[in-house]
Amino acid sequence: MNSILDEKLKVIHITASYKPAYIYGGPIQSVGKLCEALVSLGVSDKGLGTDDLQVLTTTANGTKELDVKIGAPILINGVSVTYFKRQTKDHSHFSLGLLFGLRKRILRNHQDDSNNEMSKRQTPNAKLLIHIHAWWNLVSVLSCFVAKWYRVPVVLSPRGMLTSYTLGNRNSLSKKIIHALLGKQLLKYCHIHATSEQEKKDILKIITPKSITVIPNLVSFQFPVSNIHKLINDTFHLLFLSRIEEKKGLELLFEALAIVNIPWLLTIAGTGKSEYVQSLKRKAKELGIHEQITWIGQVSNEDKFNLLAKHDLTALTSYNENFANVVVESLSVGTPVLISKFIGLADYVADKNLGWITGLNIEEIKTGILSAYHDIEKRKEIRINAAILVNTDFNDGALAEQYVEYYKNVLFTPFPLT
Missing domain, CATH: 3.40.50.2000 (Glycogen Phosphorylase B;)
Known part of the structure; x- marks a missing residue:
């Protein structure tokens, strides 16, 4: 185990939306907090340095777009984030630029410098891992397809998107079509990260992934709070x-x-x-x-x-x-x-x-x-x-170390890449 944890790794986080698109609620906070904690932990050589962790995302902000620099990395709370324009303004978040950006980064990390595409596909870089957040949007699904094509291991955090409730709820027909045509095979390729035992049970009712691991979300706290509430009130x-x-x-x-x-x-x-x-x-x-x-x-x-x-x-x-x-x-x-x-x-x-x-x-x-x-x-x-x-x-440092250990076990434990 120690030899595994001593290995070096690089992680690309893929998320359809990122800070400051707070309109999307909790997932934005969770993904941002995780990336920040991993980079912070990297200062002590237990986590990932700024050069080892990247976030690829879109300008999604509901029906509007974030006013941010496009196509080039910028630091958001110490995390290297690259925003790409999206071609659709709905929940699909399709972004051609993001997909090309991901492909470019994968090829850059391949150990084989050959210009031959097939040669590169046959020589995967064991140090690179893709962590995808959420499912059912085209950023997540197509990024997973790109990663699988180039044989890069994928960790998927569905964030509540792989449950019977979600599958049968809003846009259920489109989800079932995506699942049948592409999603089902891609999900079998993924190592699934669940945030709770309940989510794990929900996921296993739908798919059988390559592996599944439970690690809680990182959540922001604020101490102390100035307002002390009176416990006994008429209302x-x-x-x-x-x-x-x-x-x-x-x-x-x-x-x-x-x-x-x-x-x-x-x-x-x-x-x-x-x-x-x-x-x-x-x-x-x-x-x-x-x-x-x-x-x-x-x-x-x-x-x-x-x-x-x-x-x-x-x-x-x-x-x-x-x-x-x-x-x-x-x-x-x-x-x-x-x-x-x-x-x-x-x-x-x-x-x-x-x-x-x-x-x-x-x-x-x-x-x-x-x-x-x-x-x-x-x-x-x-x-x-x-x-x-x-x-x-829910200590940030302790949870971040669990994520790093999880990444390294995915990368350096032999799993079939098919």
Whole structure:
């Protein structure tokens, strides 16, 4: 094992979007945090130096484009990032420039200097690894195809994109076509990285990858938080902090809140498609709870931790989440969580007794809210202990070392490249 870990490696991260495209929510934070931690660890020769880690991404920023330099690497928080224009402005994020940029970098890293394409394809560089983030977009799928063509090992972090829920949900027909024509064979070539045991189980229901490994996301914390929340209040303050979309289960939360017999207020922080947000507002009005809900839109990274600390409970009743960064962010400031059992961190929250786990039944969610409201002692203990626990369990340096070890085991453990 030591001889493997002493080896040198280079990693190209492929992601359809990158900082500062915060409109895409948690994955942007997770990918950026991972790359920054790997480069930071490289200072101590345990991680990857700036020259050893590159990010290739697009200018995607929702329906708009980021105002950034195109086609040449720039440093973003110490990470070398190259942005490419995309030809489509939708969720497919097709970018011809990115694909050519990836090919150029692969060929540059081949040990054989021959100009013969076939010769280069037959002489893979054992030191190079491609780490692809997310799936079902053309950046990820076609980058995987390029890597497989040139026989470069691939680590894929699906980030919740390889579950039965996702496959059967939005754009399900196009996903099934991509999966049948190309995706299924490409996924067999990949080493899969899952962020939780639940995500691992979901993935294995769909595909049998070359290998699969669980390592948690890296999540940003902010210590200390200046606002100390009073535990005993007449009104129970709940917070939803996430991208607003169907899988988050806000309708379920609304229906449960409509039948609880306690005084409450709900703050909703985040953005989503305007049509869907408006449908939620109509539902809240139909349920007679709209005056107890405050919609504050997107919250900056600088402000969100104080916002979390001011609330009694962070609620996320999602149909499916591979990880859910907001759970760790909330606990890092001592705010308990109420989450569905279909969230990747549900087992962690249950094991550490850091909140309440519920199903997707309205009565179950109602019961969870009432339990959280009445159990002041448990909330007090979480306020005191949660920050220490998550700071230990999700330590940047320790997790970054796990990723480096994982990369080297993928690179230097013999696997068939077909």
